[in-house]
Amino acid sequence: MSVPVLDALDSLESEAIHVFREVAGEFDRPVILFSGGKDSTLLVHLAVKAFAPAPVPFPLLHIDTGHNYPEVIEFRDAIVARLGLRLEVAHVQDWIDDGRLTERADGTRNPLQTVPLLDSIVEKRFDAVFGGGRRDEERARAKERVMSLRDAFGRWDPRKQRPELWNLYNGRHAAGEHVRVFPISNWTELDVWRYIQREGIALPSIYYSHQREVFRRDGMWLAEGPWGGPRGNESLELRTVRYRTVGDGSCTGAVESTATTLDEVIAEVTASRLTERGATRADDRLSEAAMEDRKREGYF
Amino acid sequence: MGRDLLRFATAGSVDDGKSTLVGRLLYDTKSVLADQIEAVQRASVDKGLATPDLSLLVDGLRAEREQGITIDVAYRYFGTPTREFVLADTPGHVQYTRNTVTGASTAELAVLLVDARHGVVEQTRRHAAVLALLRVPRLVLAINKIDLVDYDQGVLEAIGKDFAGLARSLGFSTDSGDDAVVTIPVSALVGDNVVERSPRTPWYEGPTLLGHLESVPVTGPEVDAPFRLPVQYVIRPRTEELHDYRGYAGQVASGTVRPGDEVVVLPGGHRTTVASVETADGPLEAAAAGRSVTVLLADDIDLSRGDVIAAAGAPPRVTDDFDATLCWLSEKPLHPGARLLLKHGTRTTQVIVGELRDRLDTDTLALSVPKTLAINDIGRVALRTADPLPVDDYADIRATGGFLLIDPQSGCAVPAAPQVLAGVDDVPSTWIT
Numbered sequence: 001m002s003v004p005v006l007d008a009l010d011s012l013e014s015e016a017i018h019v020f021r022e023v024a025g026e027f028d029r030p031v032i033l034f035s036g037g038k039d040s041t042l043l044v045h046l047a048v049k050a051f052a053p054a055p056v057p058f059p060l061l062h063i064d065t066g067h068n069y070p071e072v073i074e075f076r077d078a079i080v081a082r083l084g085l086r087l088e089v090a091h092v093q094d095w096i097d098d099g100r101l102t103e104r105a106d107g108t109r110n111p112l113q114t115v116p117l118l119d120s121i122v123e124k125r126f127d128a129v130f131g132g133g134r135r136d137e138e139r140a141r142a143k144e145r146v147m148s149l150r151d152a153f154g155r156w157d158p159r160k161q162r163p164e165l166w167n168l169y170n171g172r173h174a175a176g177e178h179v180r181v182f183p184i185s186n187w188t189e190l191d192v193w194r195y196i197q198r199e200g201i202a203l204p205s206i207y208y209s210h211q212r213e214v215f216r217r218d219g220m221w222l223a224e225g226p227w228g229g230p231r232g233n234e235s236l237e238l239r240t241v242r243y244r245t246v247g248d249g250s251c252t253g254a255v256e257s258t259a260t261t262l263d264e265v266i267a268e269v270t271a272s273r274l275t276e277r278g279a280t281r282a283d284d285r286l287s288e289a290a291m292e293d294r295k296r297e298g299y300f
Numbered sequence: 301m302g303r304d305l306l307r308f309a310t311a312g313s314v315d316d317g318k319s320t321l322v323g324r325l326l327y328d329t330k331s332v333l334a335d336q337i338e339a340v341q342r343a344s345v346d347k348g349l350a351t352p353d354l355s356l357l358v359d360g361l362r363a364e365r366e367q368g369i370t371i372d373v374a375y376r377y378f379g380t381p382t383r384e385f386v387l388a389d390t391p392g393h394v395q396y397t398r399n400t401v402t403g404a405s406t407a408e409l410a411v412l413l414v415d416a417r418h419g420v421v422e423q424t425r426r427h428a429a430v431l432a433l434l435r436v437p438r439l440v441l442a443i444n445k446i447d448l449v450d451y452d453q454g455v456l457e458a459i460g461k462d463f464a465g466l467a468r469s470l471g472f473s474t475d476s477g478d479d480a481v482v483t484i485p486v487s488a489l490v491g492d493n494v495v496e497r498s499p500r501t502p503w504y505e506g507p508t509l510l511g512h513l514e515s516v517p518v519t520g521p522e523v524d525a526p527f528r529l530p531v532q533y534v535i536r537p538r539t540e541e542l543h544d545y546r547g548y549a550g551q552v553a554s555g556t557v558r559p560g561d562e563v564v565v566l567p568g569g570h571r572t573t574v575a576s577v578e579t580a581d582g583p584l585e586a587a588a589a590g591r592s593v594t595v596l597l598a599d600d601i602d603l604s605r606g607d608v609i610a611a612a613g614a615p616p617r618v619t620d621d622f623d624a625t626l627c628w629l630s631e632k633p634l635h636p637g638a639r640l641l642l643k644h645g646t647r648t649t650q651v652i653v654g655e656l657r658d659r660l661d662t663d664t665l666a667l668s669v670p671k672t673l674a675i676n677d678i679g680r681v682a683l684r685t686a687d688p689l690p691v692d693d694y695a696d697i698r699a700t701g702g703f704l705l706i707d708p709q710s711g712c713a714v715p716a717a718p719q720v721l722a723g724v725d726d727v728p729s730t731w732i733t
Contacts, residue, residue, distance in 0.1 A: 005304060005518065005519050005523065005588065005590075006304075006305075006588070006590050006591060007302040007303065007304055007305070008302055008303050008304060008305035008384040009302060010590075010591070011304075011305045011590060012305070013592070014551055014590055014591050014592040015592075017551075017592035018532070018550075018551040018592050021532040021533045021549050021550070021592070022532060022646070024532075024533050025532050025533045025605045025646065048580065049579070049580035049581075050549070050580075050592070051533075051535060051549075052535075052580035052594075053535070053537045053539075053542055053545065053547075054535045054536060054537040054538075055537075135375040135376075135377070136376075136377045139374070142374045142375050142376065143372040143373065143374050143375075145402075158372055159372075161372060161399075163398040163399070163401055163402045163629050164402045164405075165401060165402060165405040165702065165704060166405045166406060166698060166699065166702055167406070167551070167699070168643055168645075168702070168703070168704050170643065170704060170706055172706060172708075185375070186375065186377070186386050188377045188379075188384075190379075191384075194302075
């Protein structure tokens, strides 16, 4: 009896599970960054599969900008309760309140997540931090190792990346340093959606088409929220939209879509002529190297 | 069963047009989306170029765009109706050989570029030697910029013949019957023979680059090799209903495992039987190389992370004293007597470097006896490890034949990053007992 070779999704799943188990075997205090978005939900699903029938041996950490969609927070809390996981939340608001951070003029809090993240890593002594970053998202991310060293300042130096051979990861680090780990490095947006469909993974409802009051800014449909609603000649209108990514509400745009099922979402992603970040993330449009600059400072 | 996945790497010298070739593959397979094309067009206009510079699709870091070079391995993803591809695009600079090694170590195929005007150059020989050392199963020589030699059949065939000789002397099979080494004349700039067959090379009868990538097998020799599973983690739920559950978690490195198989646990040597092969989705009848599983054994034996579960009928050798061929990637030269760490599968142990036996001149392929190994050197050394290791020949099973050497000194130094060195087991005749 011959055993069929793995298909692409099997291969990606096995690779991610291998990465989770390596970290569990070699690190003392790993943590999974979890926002309730599709990529971090996928991470948690893979972590559960890696250690079943035992529980996931790491907690989750959410860097909460406070600019949330209520559906996503409800979803986050439900998944934590259902799987019996531990969730730590670092509120960006706390850093603003005690003066460690200052609100930006444009109201965007995505870049403000870096300091609470690094402070939490130091305070809780996390040595390995799982993120849902994918190399197909952006050109700087395309150059990142699966296991990537951060210095005591949380910085990434693309010129000093370690060789990463076969599936042997070198996680050695000095006190104060940590590694970022990206188990779904090799997944594309379409792989993520196909796998979500295959595995029947639940997602926050805002990933599917719904009616929402939105306004147009910088070519994107933004929702009203604590980050400031329409101003000047911007005006709210009811649109049929969904979200392709979920980030800070101030800079994550919705796309017009009638896709209410996974089949429809996959068809839409397949036919899309824009990358998910290009379509929906104002923060990546700031400059040609916006993501690289934020990564160097210790961003996800 | 969906589409399968081919992992491949590209390598070549600076200015061979590698990033342009990768950009061309992405562009012609419609894997580049409108906003990315717009960004490239905007940047090309800013640079005063007449046509879009496709290399900008892949060279994303600031220094890369400023200097027009590729610094690090970039991973790219594209698909066709039959297959998905993970492409490791590796830099051409000598000092970034570490990245070429990184990109090629997981590849089932490597595309090596040469400039049709220059043919096989020193860097081609170096890359080919590294690819041979890593035993990348298949090689494609893409002769680029054929538009600049007027599609001259004689020139291109001479380069192909030159390269076939090099590949043969490095141990690649160049029989026309198999496809281990294939030569394809292309122009990444114009698109000849990359995705579309070129009308300007009527004498060329082989496949286009994409056609070849779509048809080669996606698996290496591991599939047919004996079963190996380096244990990553012991799963013990310790719940009431699963009180005695002990599952050995790992990714099948080679071969196939089924319930009932006789296995041996190494280096300890305990023999037992596979009770079941499990995943979170339930038990499997069989699991092949590449699959992450949890194995339950019939007997309760002492087994932990670092051990290897192997086919009892064809086990690996267990040794603490052996020769290996290294690609030295550290700035700090390797001296005899060096004390390092060795990471093999899921076990890390101490190692002492003995005699430096030889060093390969990648230009002439001649061997000499070195005093030290410097960065980017390929050489054979004697090693003695603190713990015995179950090892296979790298040619048969990459996962149990390859290892890393790690410098523990710089591993603790701030701010220098630890130096890591690639190691590859040598042929069996060099084992010392």
